[in-house]
Amino acid sequence: MKRAVELKINGDTYELLVSTHATLLEVLREKLGLMGTKRGCDLGACGACTVLIDGEAYLSCLMLAVDAIGKEILTIEGLSEGGDLHPIQSAFVEKGGLQCGFCTPGMILTAKAILDQEHNPTEEVIKKKMAGNLCRCTGYKKIVEAIMSVTE
Ligand code: FES
Ligand code: FES
Known part of the structure; x- marks a missing residue:
């Protein structure tokens, strides 16, 4: 089943149609091309897929994209400002x-x-x-x- 979602990522808002069982990691990488968030184990064991959600670190391979609706998501692509490294x-x-x-x-x-x-x-x-x-x-x-x- 698919669902229309609005996700706030790195200060931008994206309107997407996503599978209700798609993980946030899958949506970031496969729908939005934000490849900085890495898929290591896909099991919650390595931390490579970590993103910040409302300022807290979360494993995006363990989170459904639909559960990120209404939250501020920060990936590594959104960390530097104006081309300057954080x-x-x-x-x-x-x-x-x-x-x-x-x-x-x-x-x-x-x-x-x-x-x-x-x-x-x-x-x-x-x-x-x-x-x-x-x-x-x-x-x-x-x-x-x-x-x-x-x-x-
Ligand atoms: S990909 Fe390893 S914890 Fe998510
Ligand atoms: S896994 Fe290669 S730098 Fe950490």
């Missing part, structure tokens, strides 16, 4: 917090949700709250360093 994005670049980059959009959006709620978290807090975002390349050290550098 400070967390710049920190990942400067500190070498990425290699292949597959996990990076989810990492950065989860970090944004953490730092928006708590401006000066400890390294332990960051590690604990980032635990749902997996990276196969970096060993996490530089990711944590990058996030810590934004708090300083």
Whole structure:
């Protein structure tokens, strides 16, 4: 069954016809071409599909698109302003917090949700709250360093 929905994504409003069982991840990637939101496990286990919904980090592979109606959705494409990288994005670049980059959009959006709620978290807090975002390349050290550098 399909349903007409209005989704607010990165400040724009999209009117779409979506399957009622389509995940938000599927709609972002397949209907809107917002490929920055990654499909890793599609099972809620890797964090690669993280987006912000009303400022909170959510796994878009576990959320139905119809459940996002009326909410403000932020994907990695909406994070930089006027072509300038967000400070967390710049920190990942400067500190070498990425290699292949597959996990990076989810990492950065989860970090944004953490730092928006708590401006000066400890390294332990960051590690604990980032635990749902997996990276196969970096060993996490530089990711944590990058996030810590934004708090300083
Ligand atoms: S793709 Fe959603 S958690 Fe892995
Ligand atoms: S940089 Fe490759 S998975 Fe994290």
